[in-house]
Amino acid sequence: MLRLACVLFLAILPWSADAQNVNDNCGLSGNVTAIKDVPWIASVQHDNKHICIGTILNTKHILTASECLKSRKIPGLKVRVGNANRDSGLAMAVCKVLPHPNSVGQKGFGSNLALLTLCEPLTPSEEVKEIAIVDTEPDKDSKAEASVAGWGSLSWWRWIVKPCWTVSSAVLRKSNVQLMDVDKCASERKGWNWFSNPLATDLKVCTAKKEKYCSFDKGAPLVIDGKLAGILVLGDCDRKPDVFVSLFKHKTWLQANTKDT
Known part of the structure; x- marks a missing residue:
């Protein structure tokens, strides 16, 4: 029953090859990882x-x-x-x-x-x-290794296919990500009123999505070169960038x- 629901889910939404690489093919971000890795x-x-x-x-x-x-x-x-x-x-x-x-x-x-x-x-x-907090402000142009880890969101997509989020979202995953400019991020997310305030953009860090897949749940840690740089506060099941609170600023x-x- 679970497999059938996930197949129908994937038929409706064009998930990326990377997203489908996870064990259950429910459109979640990242690859299954061990707790010792995070x-x-x-x-x-x-x-x-x-x-x-x-x-x-x-x-x-x-x-x-x-x-x-x-x-x-x-x-x-x-x-x-x-x-x-x-x-x-x-x-x-x-x-x-x-x-x-x-x-x-x-x-x-x-x-x-x-x-x-x-x-x-x-x-x-x-x-x-x-985990220690970053010592410098995240730089979108750096070659630093950035990743996000966590569990699938219970708040952003559970209404779509219940068997997927109840079982698959409980599995720990990790994704490598690319930082992006916060102004471009804000532009791609226009319509979200809370992100439209230009005075607040330096309090945020954004990561790009190359394909369409579901974000991790809120609070997921953004780690850059082994240090904590942000926590996820906005994501969803599409190609819009993920938005994090910048911990360097706090x-x-x-x-x-x-x-x-």
Whole structure:
């Protein structure tokens, strides 16, 4: 039944060869990967359901998109780490949520960030590691190696083919990506009012899509030369570029609020 649904899905939408290279052919981005390749990945969950992707900044702090936490109460929040399946792995309770002060009511969502403080610290291992934030602003013309990893979106395309997103989106994947100019990115995404504010564009990083496929879920980490450069806040199932919050622009806030306590 799952295979039939995915075949019908692919017949309707012209997925790329790269997208079809994944094991289940459900139009998701990237190739299946092991948790040891991206050990900083976390699943942010509420009431035992995945809501967004998180990134391990240190043993007590997980970074995600602030919009994922709207109307979510802390007692129901936890993160899962150390497993390629987002519904498995070690579950850690969250004791504090700190949205970026500019994330509420800001046109452009340029600071769409939130820090989760765990009740107990993580124990580092081959499957659970922190990742450092970039030291320099991402350069679209550099030859740096950029990649995005995570799980398939539950928010952008689940209404299309339910069997695909319920099963296939739980599998960890990784994609190599190419940075692109934020002005060109904004132009290609015109119509999204929050991205039309030119004053906010330097708070974002964009990556290009050469073909039509589905983005990762919100909060997915953009990694450049082994360091965290952004988290995904806008993507979909077409060729429009993916949009990330630039963490270089928020490094001072992140460092100030992730010190050992």
